[in-house]
Amino acid sequence: MKNKVFQDLIKEVHELGICQQCGGCVSFCNSIENEVIGFKDLNSPPEYINKEKCLECSICYFICPQTHVLDEDLNETFNFSDFSLMPLGFVDNIYSCQSMDKEFLKYGTDGGVVNTIINYLIEKKIINGAIVAKTKSPFSREATIAKTKQDLINASGTKLDISPQLDTVQKFHTYISSLPKLRHYKFNKLAFVGTPCQIYTIRCMQSLGIIPSENIEVCLGLFCYENFFFDRTKLTQFEKQFKIKFKNIQRINIKENLIIELKNHKAPQKKIHVPFESLTDYMRPACGVCKDFTNIYADISFGGLGSEDKFTTVITRTKKGKDIVDRAIKTGIIKCLRMDNTVKNKMKEKITQYSQSKITRTEQNMINKLKSWKTTSAILTNDET
Ligand SMILES: Cc1cc2nc3c(=O)[nH]c(=O)nc-3n(C[C@H](O)[C@H](O)[C@H](O)COP(=O)(O)OP(=O)(O)OC[C@H]3O[C@@H](n4cnc5c(N)ncnc54)[C@H](O)[C@@H]3O)c2cc1C
Ligand code: SF4
Numbered sequence: 001m002k003n004k005v006f007q008d009l010i011k012e013v014h015e016l017g018i019c020q021q022c023g024g025c026v027s028f029c030n031s032i033e034n035e036v037i038g039f040k041d042l043n044s045p046p047e048y049i050n051k052e053k054c055l056e057c058s059i060c061y062f063i064c065p066q067t068h069v070l071d072e073d074l075n076e077t078f079n080f081s082d083f084s085l086m087p088l089g090f091v092d093n094i095y096s097c098q099s100m101d102k103e104f105l106k107y108g109t110d111g112g113v114v115n116t117i118i119n120y121l122i123e124k125k126i127i128n129g130a131i132v133a134k135t136k137s138p139f140s141r142e143a144t145i146a147k148t149k150q151d152l153i154n155a156s157g158t159k160l161d162i163s164p165q166l167d168t169v170q171k172f173h174t175y176i177s178s179l180p181k182l183r184h185y186k187f188n189k190l191a192f193v194g195t196p197c198q199i200y201t202i203r204c205m206q207s208l209g210i211i212p213s214e215n216i217e218v219c220l221g222l223f224c225y226e227n228f229f230f231d232r233t234k235l236t237q238f239e240k241q242f243k244i245k246f247k248n249i250q251r252i253n254i255k256e257n258l259i260i261e262l263k264n265h266k267a268p269q270k271k272i273h274v275p276f277e278s279l280t281d282y283m284r285p286a287c288g289v290c291k292d293f294t295n296i297y298a299d300i301s302f303g304g305l306g307s308e309d310k311f312t313t314v315i316t317r318t319k320k321g322k323d324i325v326d327r328a329i330k331t332g333i334i335k336c337l338r339m340d341n342t343v344k345n346k347m348k349e350k351i352t353q354y355s356q357s358k359i360t361r362t363e364q365n366m367i368n369k370l371k372s373w374k375t376t377s378a379i380l381t382n383d384e385t
């Protein structure tokens with residue numbers, strides 16, 4: 001049988017409208033110096049740039065989060081079987097934690113725990129830095145490498161000024177393509193902070209031993225129900241629908257819904273909670289066919305859901321993840337709420353609800369996509385005959 005290559009990704013992933021634009025295939029194309037594939041436009045799936053130079057090695061096909069070729073291998077490594085049986089993946093332990101560092105707590109999305117842990121790993125020289133994301137505007141971030149505490153605070157989000165020139169910016173994403181950053185840091189030991197689709201791609205690369213994935217010392221996964229994309233039309237629609245101006249948004253957070261914090265407002269008007277069901281028009285299409293909410297292949301997963309304000313829900317999954325969290329608690333850089341099994345189970349139940357709703361959404365969307373794909377293919381085949 002012929003090896004599956006990038007052409008097959010175009011057919012099976014791009015044409016089905018499920019490319020997550022994670023950048024994994026582009027970053028780890030086996031013929032990177034020949035620029036075989038690349039993004040011509042960051043809002044569309046990658047394309048062939050020099051098709052004739054393709055080595056037909058199949059790496060892009062293997063590591064794409066939408067082909068699921070390596071699922072069996074990964075599931076074995078991460079003690080996972082199936083979403084219907086384990087909607088949260090393998091859970092070693094679950095905590096609700098807060099940073100003991102005033103700055104990380106102040107600027108953190110929730111409890112500032114992710115950045116506190118990264119800072120600790122840098123100080124202890126376990127890693128040289130981390131690939132994180134810094135805010136450009138409320139709905140837009142960019143990948144960056146953080147090597148110091150100040151870099152981490154700068155990437156925390158709320159401290160940075162929000163661009164007053166929003167009108168001149170055409171497009172906004174809450175998703176950022178961090179994987180291509182890895183290419184520039186081949187000889188470092190890094191932590192990678194990312195969404196489930198990004199962590200999946202990294203795990204596939206690690207499972208195949210692709211450089212520089214072995215330099216990723218620890219995968220810190222964020223919960224992710226969905227990500228958003230706005231162009232000018234969507235932006236106007238959003239402002240009208242929710243009766244707010246983008247320029248008045250101070251910060252956003254995603255928890256059990258989208259939380260928009262407004263400038264120059266006092267409670268209770270300061271925060272608007274928008275349910276995910278009202279945001280379908282703004283969701284990136286690929287997110288509609290993604291089952292993983294809690295980042296099942298990460299060493300440690302982090303989210304706001306399940307914890308009170310200014311606390312982060314933390315799930316340890318691997319031995320490495322467990323050791324890191326144990327040390328963070330022992331050294332006193334984070335504090336965790338005391339929770340008995342009843343409270344922990346309640347927390348898990350709430351997160352399971354969201355995971356299950358994401359799984360159901362995916363199953364429904366896949367049925368619809370396959371139906372319309374088959375219809376289009378049939379029309380095209382009939383036209384050709
Ligand atoms: C796109 C996105 C969707 C999310 N969806 C949910 C959700 O549905 N439900 C939920 O409970 N939690 C969700 N989260 C997680 C939540 O918002 C917090 O990031 C998490 O609880 C950690 O909070 P913290 O205060 O401990 O992290 P902090 O200490 O503030 O650190 C957060 C780290 O994440 C990095 N980061 C921020 N944005 C991105 C990004 N887009 N890609 C990669 N890295 C990034 C920052 O640079 C920083 O290093 C989502 C996060 C993101 C980025
Ligand atoms: S060289 Fe390999 S990784 Fe690159 S496009 Fe071709 S098949 Fe994919």
Ligand code: SF4
Nearest residue numbers: 019020022023025064
């Ligand atoms: S989902 Fe990622 S790896 Fe798959 S085709 Fe799209 S950009 Fe490439």
Ligand code: SF4
Nearest residue numbers: 196197224226287290
């Ligand atoms: S919902 Fe899935 S595809 Fe979308 S950004 Fe999150 S992990 Fe990636």
